[in-house]
Amino acid sequence: MSQLPARISTADHRPARAVRRMERMLSLSDFERAAARHLPLAIYGYLASVAETGASFDANFNAYQSWHFVPRSLVGVRERNIATSIMGQQWKAPFGIAPMGLAALMGYQGDAVLAAAARDAGIPFVLSGSSLTPLEAIREVNPDAWFQAYVPGEHERIDALLDRVAAAGFGTLVVTIDVVIAGNRENNTRNGFTRPLRPTLRLLWQGMTHPRWSLGTFMRTLAQDGMPHFENSMATRGAPILSRHAERDFGKRDHLNWDHIRHIRDRWKGKLVIKGLLAPEDAVTAQEIGAEAIVVSNHGGRQLDGALAPLHALPAIRAACPGLCIGIDGGVRRGSDVLKALALGADFALVGRPLLAAAAVGARAGVDRAIAILNDETRRNLGLLGLNGIQELSSRYLVPAGTPLPAAAATPAPETKAARTTGATRLQ
Numbered sequence: 042m043s044q045l046p047a048r049i050s051t052a053d054h055r056p057a058r059a060v061r062r063m064e065r066m067l068s069l070s071d072f073e074r075a076a077a078r079h080l081p082l083a084i085y086g087y088l089a090s091v092a093e094t095g096a097s098f099d100a101n102f103n104a105y106q107s108w109h110f111v112p113r114s115l116v117g118v119r120e121r122n123i124a125t126s127i128m129g130q131q132w133k134a135p136f137g138i139a140p141m142g143l144a145a146l147m148g149y150q151g152d153a154v155l156a157a158a159a160r161d162a163g164i165p166f167v168l169s170g171s172s173l174t175p176l177e178a179i180r181e182v183n184p185d186a187w188f189q190a191y192v193p194g195e196h197e198r199i200d201a202l203l204d205r206v207a208a209a210g211f212g213t214l215v216v217t218i219d220v221v222i223a224g225n226r227e228n229n230t231r232n233g234f235t236r237p238l239r240p241t242l243r244l245l246w247q248g249m250t251h252p253r254w255s256l257g258t259f260m261r262t263l264a265q266d267g268m269p270h271f272e273n274s275m276a277t278r279g280a281p282i283l284s285r286h287a288e289r290d291f292g293k294r295d296h297l298n299w300d301h302i303r304h305i306r307d308r309w310k311g312k313l314v315i316k317g318l319l320a321p322e323d324a325v326t327a328q329e330i331g332a333e334a335i336v337v338s339n340h341g342g343r344q345l346d347g348a349l350a351p352l353h354a355l356p357a358i359r360a361a362c363p364g365l366c367i368g369i370d371g372g373v374r375r376g377s378d379v380l381k382a383l384a385l386g387a388d389f390a391l392v393g394r395p396l397l398a399a400a401a402v403g404a405r406a407g408v409d410r411a412i413a414i415l416n417d418e419t420r421r422n423l424g425l426l427g428l429n430g431i432q433e434l435s436s437r438y439l440v441p442a443g444t445p446l447p448a449a450a451a452t453p454a455p456e457t458k459a460a461r462t463t464g465a466t467r468l469q
Contacts, residue, residue, distance in 0.1 A: 056406070063403045063410040069374045069395035072411055076398035080147065080254055081247035086232030088147060088394060088401075091342045092224040097350070098342025101372030104350035108381050108439045111446060113427030121429045123420050127389050128213070128312050128333050128366055130185070133163030134416055135431055136379050139370050139393035140189035140215065140316075142171025145269055146282060147401040149258045150174065154400050156183035158408035162416070167215055167391065173269040173282060180209045187213040189316065191220055191274065194296025196304055201276035203308055212311045215336070216302065219317030221294045224344040237271075237284045254401075299326060306331045314368070319354045321361035334366035334388075341371050341393060352382060356436075359386025376418025380426065384434045 066072055077085050091098040125135045138159050144151030152174035159166030160183040167187045168179045179186055188211045192199050206214060229235075233243050248255040262269060271279030306313055315327040316336035327335050337355055339348040351371045359367060369382045370391035379390045392415065399407035423431065426438055440446055 059403060059406040063406045066410055066414070069411055069414060072395050072398040072402060072407065075402040079251065079402045081251045083232045083234040083244060083247055084146060086228055087143060087234045088397060090226045090229050092226055092344055093346035095342060096346050097339050097348045100350040101339070101342055104352035105372055105378045105381055107442050109442050110426060111438050111440055112425055116427045118424035118427060118429055121420060121424045123423060123431055125389065125431060127165065132165060134419065135383060136373070136390045136392055136415060136419070137165030138167060138396050139391035140167040140169035141393050141397045142169045143173060144397055144400060145173040145262065147397055148404055149261050151397065151400045152179055153182050154405050155396065155408055156186055158405060158412060159183060160185065162412045164412065170273050171271065172273055173271065175272045176206065176211070177209045180211060184210070186211065187215050187314070189215040189217055191217055191294065192297065192301065192305070193294055194298065194301055198275060199301065199305060200308065203305065205276045207310070213314060214309050214311055215314040215316050216305060217316045218297065219338065219340050219344050221297050224340070226343060237280050237282050240283060299330070303330055318358070319349050319351065321357045324358045324362050324365065328362050328365045334368060336368040336370060336391065338370045352385065355382065355385045355387055376415055376422050379419050380422055380434060381439060383431055384436055384439050
């Protein structure tokens with residue numbers, strides 16, 4: 042079992058100067074640009090890494106630009122509300138924080154910072170199996186956190202990890218299934234990033250030229266909590282983050298198949314989410330196995346380069362699984378992106394890199410500011426669409442970019458999203 046860090050703070054530490062500095066951030070992309078300056082190249086390169094040419098990464102963003110809104114006017118939107126219920130639990134917004142590895146390497150106690158900010162904002166937070174903070178500690182910070190696992194294709198090791206997650210008190214397990222083979226992330230190699238990190242003169246120079254990160258995150262972590270380890274990949278503690286010889290144990294992931302997911306469903310008593318699907322047939326299988334939800338995802342463009350953008354996969358998956366709770370991630374940077382995803386069939390969206398960048402450059406104040414920006418954009422744009430609640434969204438509020446509005450749009454509106462039974466219920 043992993044050893045808990047000596048100091049995991051659940052307090053809301055937001056110095057006034059940090060809050061004022063974060064007020065200059067006006068969009069989620071501002072945090073990513075700031076993180077590129079703040080972090081050493083190897084570390085930022087991991088945060089921003091993509092597979093091969095970056096085609097899937099770019100497609101994730103372009104997919105949202107391929108749809109335009111058709112707003113309605115003069116309908117009265119003073120009562121607008123973006124609250125929702127996901128798998129029976131109420132949340133204050135239809136988006137959450139995606140699982141991201143090495144958060145505590147980007148910002149001091151980054152996993153705990155993200156978990157605490159999500160807790161206070163009333164949005165879902167998913168702890169990554171590649172995190173550097175023991176899952177037990179994060180469960181104490183955020184009792185509603187979900188845990189995301191990269192499971193090996195070995196029943197014994199799966200069972201041991203499930204027992205640990207259940208003992209910690211997690212109620213929702215997210216199994217990521219699109220990393221059975223590591224993607225070809227060439228930019229990590231070019232930037233000098235390895236897992237675990239190997240001490241080199243190049244890495245030392247990068248640390249020396251980024252003293253705020255070196256002193257405020259890396260040296261502070263070593264001094265107060267000791268050498269970070271991969272804490273949650275298995276039932277036992279994994280390799281240290283900095284080692285000349287250690288290799289991270291990824292297990293027999295290439296053995297993983299649907300029989301292992303059925304085994305997990307039989308053994309796991311909480312809610313089960315399957316993340317990393319793009320094919321409608323796989324979504325149907327996940328639903329038949331008994332998953333409460335799925336997340337449509339191409340792993341942020343970090344795995345199979347050229348894979349379909351999740352937003353383009355979403356309508357067919359929704360049509361194949363009308364009663365399933367469906368999340369989406371990849372490319373979400375604006376409240377308008379969240380609304381487009383919901384209109385096309387998603388019940389919630391997960392946002393990753395920009396929130397991790399916010400933790401790196403602004404700690405708790407940064408994450409709070411990033412969540413507030415996305416919250417405000419979602420609520421504002423809902424009103425600009427002429428809607429009061431996200432349950433009113435449907436595809437009739439969208440048209441493909443460059444396509445004239447069809448004459449049929451003037452006929453009575455089709456069934457709205459609120460009229461169908463799904464795994465998520467929107468709150469009015």
